[in-house]
Amino acid sequence: MSRATKIVATLGPASSTPEVLERMLRAGVDVVRLNFSHGKAQDHIDRAQMVRDAAQRVGKVVAIMADLQGPKIRVGKFAEGKVMLSDGQGFVLDASRTEPGDEHGVGLDYKELPRDVRPGDVLLLNDGLIVMRVDAVKGEAVHTTVTIGGELSNNKGINKQGGGLTAPALTAKDMEDIKTAASFQCDYIAVSFPKSATDMEMARQLCNVAGEPWRHRPALIAKIERTEAIPNLESILKVSDGIMVARGDLAVEVGNAAVPALQKRMIKMAREMDRVVITATQMMESMIVNPVPTRAEVSDVANAVLDGTDAVMLSAETAAGKYPVETVQAMASITEAAEVADEISLDGDFTNKTFGRIDQSIAMGALFTAHHLGCKAIIALTESGSTALWMSRHKIHVPIFGLTAQPVSLCKMALYRNVRPLLMPSYEDRDDALMQAESVLVEQGVLKPGDTYAITCGEPMGHPGGTNMLKVCQVR
Template structure:
């Protein structure tokens, strides 16, 4: 069995060279993440073009995810670039200051902080490593006492324990960045810090307008990293094409201990609602500096795979780490091993379940038939990729191949668990399309003479949402 779980890798200084990117793709990268918190519009467009060229040369379907920065809830800059906070000292966060900070105070990028906090609130800086308690708020200055100290450098992030910061999910910068992302037609657009379905609906409207001249509509990924998003999770999912379990900021707001159960809940809900899900943050953190992961990191990746995540994501590990290719190789090996321990749940998944759509019923019928006949492959001829997505929501020990004539759909399917996208020629004749599909799978090594496979398609051909046929074939 080929690996079912997909790998998302962040591009950065350690991985931008075409030769390194090629090695990463060959090692197992399925989606490349462009982090819009860094770089210019021209940088992102140039990197996207390199990704497309390298992936084509490597003969692999690779999607691009543009990850919006979201609101900058950060401290300003310091004299000398940093300071040291000591437990018990007084420290001021000053929204009115544009001067360089020192050991007594620092300015803020987020000017609304004084209106969002009250005495007794806990502020967590630098990914939760520093802890401050709010004493008083005087005009634009938040006066605090340091509870847990340590080094604090330029532009480190601020979180409020328990949530409650009013910063909007989409900033003016994000709106410009959406236009940039549409210029290179990213397959996925990740929205940072959404609190409601309305945030995702606004992002979709902006993306659709910006992509209109290319007739391009990206899939939207909601990054779940605010405590306010948890009670709104189902509505956010329904307004999105998928979610990212963004465990860094989320853990700071809800507490580390709450994250594992939330991760399982989010993955389960996403699969039930036919949405994709990415598990992210610190999955292989030690490999930024070390050539092998810790045992805890191995267990973390494996558990996400066993939970049913579509993809596991690497951030600094591939963006700035010393071992980007080795990290991907290790992650791919862990995923494969975890998948080998999974049981198929296809029979229990279908118990007492009703399907209202013909195309979805055909997709489920293909899964059930292929599982019980012991087919070598399930093949979905699909324009939009929806049939392959529905199939991928269920754990079945049969590889799914999504065959499409649309390059965008081919790359989009690169994120779907247990789906191998393949590009085929457009066919209006059903028999020609079926013959071409079989030839492609034989050429790829997925099928051999004597193998059986299940294939779905729609008649007439070429109409999205028209899947209405299931056929079981044997290779002659």
């Protein structure tokens, strides 16, 4: 695989057969997203097993990400399933309403809305397609005037322009879903709508408790989709393993125009803090119904790659679209083309930087050496995957191979940019481990006689965080 940027694809009705899933994996999917906003616990357990079975048939390391639903900040249901709202009409959002909605008003799944808004606030419904201005709050009823009308149907989402909704990031359903995800040892859990580091710390505690019976601790991804998360971005990153640039809800809250600059800032900050980053939402939206992407979508995906994102994500495109396999193929070809054109400035990355840890210094030394010697590969013998992660934070055209005996570390590395995870038996003797690592890459066709490669490991072998050796070798 020559592609460095990873592809995350969402499972759904269009992709939940073993045949389609296997074709998607062969086309380039590295991480499969299970959307916990839909389906029952057993559905996700079954799909996780299907992913692992398909990955084994394909002979590929594939990570599984459980995406929590988060708070349901939504309107209720309508008697006719939907209503048409006109500009200038009055409309009531009533938390106490129990009967189905009509053209005059509707109930709320989110009962705290009357306490979160005040006259003059702007509410955006259905991903911002419908806009309402709050005129008055009377008890449990929020009286509004529709400023941009349109069709409003059952259970559409509500955002407040500029943020400020108090809904907690983790709901009772999320807590149960964390237990479900722990039961099949998912590799990543994505937390929806966190506002602060405290939200992520709570999620971490819940995950640790839920995973204790299996001695499993998933990595945590913070989905940045609230206005309040932006000033707290650094503190959120410190307590997370990565972030998702969730451009849908984020754009509704901060405005579409602000999102591109925020995306670049988030990707840059995540890489500088040694965290992974996924760019998501509407990347190939037109391919839900069309066999080819628009030129704008091609540029969007390519720009995320050039920004340095670890992964680009597909949602409805693979979950419900007509062309799930073709969409993955198109995304893979776009990312490859962007990477070829990407300029490498590795020396500049190290200017004025200091490294306080031996293992991190060794990782940086391997990058520098491989870049200037023109090595065919960089091999990181790793227990936790940290060495491969640090290497992946810097752009380099030399592929990085993370070799580990730990299945958990293996799958987590599937998300790291430019890292190819490979399973290798554990060795106590350093020389045996080095010989086996070279043998694995020769068998894979990555290395051939005469090729030079850089390899890192730790002595004594088998201790996480113990990388302390860099060696440059030539295949005989």
